[in-house]
Structures are given as C-alpha cells and as structure tokens.
Amino acid sequence: MDFDALFSGLDRHTLDGITRGSIYALVALGYTMVYGVMKLINFAHSEVFMVGTWAVLGVYTALGVSAGAGLAVVIGATLLALLAAMLASAGTALAVERIAYRPLRKKGAPPLIFLITGIGCSIVLVEIFGQVFKVFFGAPFGRVTVNIPSVLQTKELFTIPGLDLTITNTRVIIIVGAIVMMLALDTFVNKSRLGRGVRAVAQDPDTASLMGVNRERVIMLVFILGGAMAGVAALLYTIQYDITKFDIGFIIGLKAFTAAVLGGIGNLRGALVGGLLLGIAEVYASTIWSSEWANVTAFVVLVVILMFRPTGLLGESLGKARA
Amino acid sequence: MLLEMKDAVLSYGKIEALHGISLEVAEGEIVALIGANGAGKTSTMRGLSGVRGLASGSVVFDGEDVTKLRADQRLRKGLVLCPEGRGIFPGMTVTENLNMGAYTRKDKEAIEQDYERVFGLFPRLLERKKQVAGTMSGGEQQMLAIGRALMSRPKLLMLDEPSMGLAPMLIQQIFDIISEIAQQGTTILVVEQNAKQALSRADRAYVLETGHIVKSGTGVELLDDPTVREAYLGVA
Numbered sequence A: 001m002d003f004d005a006l007f008s009g010l011d012r013h014t015l016d017g018i019t020r021g022s023i024y025a026l027v028a029l030g031y032t033m034v035y036g037v038m039k040l041i042n043f044a045h046s047e048v049f050m051v052g053t054w055a056v057l058g059v060y061t062a063l064g065v066s067a068g069a070g071l072a073v074v075i076g077a078t079l080l081a082l083l084a085a086m087l088a089s090a091g092t093a094l095a096v097e098r099i100a101y102r103p104l105r106k107k108g109a110p111p112l113i114f115l116i117t118g119i120g121c122s123i124v125l126v127e128i129f130g131q132v133f134k135v136f137f138g139a140p141f142g143r144v145t146v147n148i149p150s151v152l153q154t155k156e157l158f159t160i161p162g163l164d165l166t167i168t169n170t171r172v173i174i175i176v177g178a179i180v181m182m183l184a185l186d187t188f189v190n191k192s193r194l195g196r197g198v199r200a201v202a203q204d205p206d207t208a209s210l211m212g213v214n215r216e217r218v219i220m221l222v223f224i225l226g227g228a229m230a231g232v233a234a235l236l237y238t239i240q241y242d243i244t245k246f247d248i249g250f251i252i253g254l255k256a257f258t259a260a261v262l263g264g265i266g267n268l269r270g271a272l273v274g275g276l277l278l279g280i281a282e283v284y285a286s287t288i289w290s291s292e293w294a295n296v297t298a299f300v301v302l303v304v305i306l307m308f309r310p311t312g313l314l315g316e317s318l319g320k321a322r323a
Numbered sequence B: 001m002l003l004e005m006k007d008a009v010l011s012y013g014k015i016e017a018l019h020g021i022s023l024e025v026a027e028g029e030i031v032a033l034i035g036a037n038g039a040g041k042t043s044t045m046r047g048l049s050g051v052r053g054l055a056s057g058s059v060v061f062d063g064e065d066v067t068k069l070r071a072d073q074r075l076r077k078g079l080v081l082c083p084e085g086r087g088i089f090p091g092m093t094v095t096e097n098l099n100m101g102a103y104t105r106k107d108k109e110a111i112e113q114d115y116e117r118v119f120g121l122f123p124r125l126l127e128r129k130k131q132v133a134g135t136m137s138g139g140e141q142q143m144l145a146i147g148r149a150l151m152s153r154p155k156l157l158m159l160d161e162p163s164m165g166l167a168p169m170l171i172q173q174i175f176d177i178i179s180e181i182a183q184q185g186t187t188i189l190v191v192e193q194n195a196k197q198a199l200s201r202a203d204r205a206y207v208l209e210t211g212h213i214v215k216s217g218t219g220v221e222l223l224d225d226p227t228v229r230e231a232y233l234g235v236a
C-alpha cells in the first residue's frame, strides 16, 4: 500500500482519472438512453464501441497516415476518423435494434428474452472481428491486440505553475471533446422537440403515444444517439491508448454500464458523474495498490454506493431529468 | 358519423374485457359512456385511441378505417384521448406538458392561439406555467391534462373520467368547461362514474356493463330510466 504515491501526485492521478472517466461516461450514455425509453440494458452496446475503434483504424489505414504527419493532415484524418467512428457505431447500434430487439417487441416478448438476444448480438459482433473477418481478410483482424497509428501525437501544451501537472493536447481533446458532446446531447434532449418526445416516452410510453409521439422513431433515435456517442468515445480511446482488439468492448462496456448505474441509470447527467467518479476511483486504486486493483475497486465503489443510494447518485430517470 | 366502433372485442391476455361493443358519435355531439368499476370504460377508450389493439371489430373515424393504426397515427387524424388518471408527464413543467399536446403540429400561429384558449379556460395553468407538473394538486393536474389534449386540436375529444378524485365544486367547474369546449365546436365522448353530471350534459349516452353495452339513449331518457336511476344515480 502506497498512499505516498497517491498524495505526491494527486493532481496528476486525478487528471488521469478524469481522462479515463470521460470515455466511460460517453459510452455510458448509450446504456442510459436505451434504458430510459425501453427499460432494457443493451448488452451489445460494448460492441458498438468496439466497432467504432475499428472504424478509426480503417480510416487511418485507408488514408495511409501515420505518426508524424503535418498538422493539416492530422486534423483532417482525425475528423474523418471521428465521423467514421460515429457512423459505424450508430449504424451498428441501429442494426442491433433492428435485428435483436424490434422483432421481439412486435411480438410482445417478455423482457428477459431481450437480454438474451442482446448478449447473442454481442458475441456475434466479437466473433465477426475476432474470427470471421480474419478468415476473409486476414490481418489485422483476429484475436490479437492491434496497434492504431498515433496520428495525433501527444504534445505538452503547458504546465500548471505550482502543481506538478503538465497538460497535453490529447488530454485536452479527450476531456473537452467528451464534455462538449455531453452538453450537446443534454441540450438536445432537454430543449428540442424530438428530445421532448424522448423524455415523454421515458416517462410514460402510452401517454406519449397519445400525444402523437411515434415510439418506434424515438427508439431508433436513442440507438443512433447512443451509438454516435460510443463512436466519439472510440476515437478518444484510440487517441489515448493507440490500440484496439476484437474484445476490447467487454471491459469498457462493463465499466460504462457500471458508471451508468452508479450515476443513476436513465439519467444523462448521472452518466457523466458516474463515469468520472469511476475513472478517478480506478486510477487512485491502481496507484495505492497496483493496476490489478482497478477493477475490484470499481465494483466495490458501485456496491457501496448502491447500498446507500439504490437508485444511483443522481437517481432520476431520463424523463425526469429536469425535475 | 364522426366515430363508429363496431363489434369491438378487446382482451388482456386471457381476460376479455370488451365482448363486442358498438357505439357511435356524430359530429357536434356530447356523448357519455357510463358504467360501474371494471365495466370496460377505460378499455373502450384504449380501443378507440389505439393504445391497445382490438382482437376483432373495427373503428372508423372521420370516414376512415383506423382499426390498424397506432395511437400516434390516430392522434394525427384528430382523435384525441385525455387518459384516465390524468397521465400528465410528472417531470415536465406545465408549459412543456402543453407543448407535448402540440407535438405533431407545425402551425405556430394557431398553436399560440390555442395557448391563449387553454389559458383562458384554465387561468390557474397560466399562474403555474413554470411549475413541475408532478408537484401540482390533483385538480390542477386534471386541468393540465384537458388543456394538453386541447393543444392537439381534437376533432373528437375523448375524456376518461375527468372528474375522478375531484371535490364537488371542481367537478361542476370541469363539466362547465367541457360544455364550453363543446360549444366552441369540439365533439366530445366522455367516460364518467359521475353519471348524473354526465347524463345531464350529454346529448346521448351508453351504459356499459361487464364488457357489453346494455342501454343507450338520450341523456334525458337515461336520467329518467328506472334501472339507470337505481344502478348509477343511487335513487330507487
């Protein structure tokens, strides 16, 4: 146990935690929005994220960019990768909805069945990247970790005087990027007409339909939005870690789901709070003990908080987000 | 006929709640549907609005067969239900709830006029514009629900127990407003436990018993009908 290590670099570790947590929070939004309108945990959402990281790799490979390109190329390639990741993730999310959930909904299947088909979809997607694509296309697909060119290289921007804290460009991009996307989503859900439709379905689907809200459309919308947010997270993840893998979604998905529950599932702002808290807790734990303790800590935090606040920290639903 | 329901059967799993009922509403009428608890009044409203599909039978609205349409599609045609138990969105403000009523509409100016109209009918809602609806009193919530339904510009406004849980003073007031809405040109189908009020205001009425329509007639006829008086008006 090494509390000195934690306290001597508390600011740095906190920044690390926020970085990690921002990514969790973005992925958590997908769980929380789908839960809000369907009362369903979409277990395939982890793979929605995973597909996004491959889209980033795809764009970089197609463009042939690598580390050390000029500024204009870096910006162009990164924006293109962002767009591709958002489209790929949103498309995957929508496909999961169409294939795994919509037919069941039409038949009025009991809730448990949706969980099974969601898990099924998740396994299929993992195996597509881990096995099927490998057979058809060979490398880089398969069951190994794949490097993604660090097109956007880490540069020191400035040092905060008095603190032992160096701010890098990638940190800024990840944290600011995540926060901007969340604010945009929050504004959309709270201020726009369609957003009001989403909240209405979350609060009371029958009454929403009596107001003329098409529930099927709202469901499509939340899968697209949640998917796009996972796509943003995918790009940010590759900027920070420079890798992907066929099963990369599993742990991130689990963490993001935990973050969603921690903040109060169904609550957009809860996803942010839960994500950041979880990220910080993990980094602190791995500093005090060792990195193996990060996961344990994440779930201990979850259990302890749910013991005192069974509905999560912010605890309300998507529908009541403004109450 | 503005609305025509024919041989409607509606079930919840194995329970059949409506055993083939038929009713109609002509343009400009106030029609009441009365019946005891569990008679199937709310189920009839669900079948008409499309919240729940019929097992068999049909619903024709404004000359068009809407049996297969979802609730949101029927609303766009002007068939509007103000549901039982108010069904306001508790986490939204009064204004946001009213906005939900106008969800499908694009005619900005007419929407503004409808706000004026709703606030004219229910001045209380104007005072409480920014209040979160879930924190309002039962009567206020009922006003909000009716106001919100009006924001959908109904051709036919269906009200499921608008007087439920209200004090006698307020019941009188709500029925006055319903009459006023009818005078302004909206056709009305109203479900009520409060049979006396409903029958005295209605042009025609239907009596529902355990999923069957057992009687129909003008409001006055039913008010004078001995069996109705005994069963629903508490007078022998």
Ligand SMILES: Nc1ncnc2c1ncn2[C@@H]1O[C@H](COP(=O)(O)OP(=O)(O)OP(=O)(O)O)[C@@H](O)[C@H]1O
Residues within 6 Å of the ligand: B012, B015, B016, B017, B035, B036, B037, B038, B039, B040, B041, B042, B043, B044, B084, B193
């Ligand atoms: N969701 C449901 N699932 C199963 N049975 C239901 C459901 N809703 C209603 N029922 C049954 O259908 C029958 C008719 O119910 P309905 O709600 O239409 O009655 P109602 O006339 O509106 O009664 P009330 O005056 O109490 O509102 C009742 O026997 C009721 O138990």
Ligand SMILES: [Mg+2]
Residues within 6 Å of the ligand: B041, B042, B043, B084
């Ligand atoms: Mg009822």
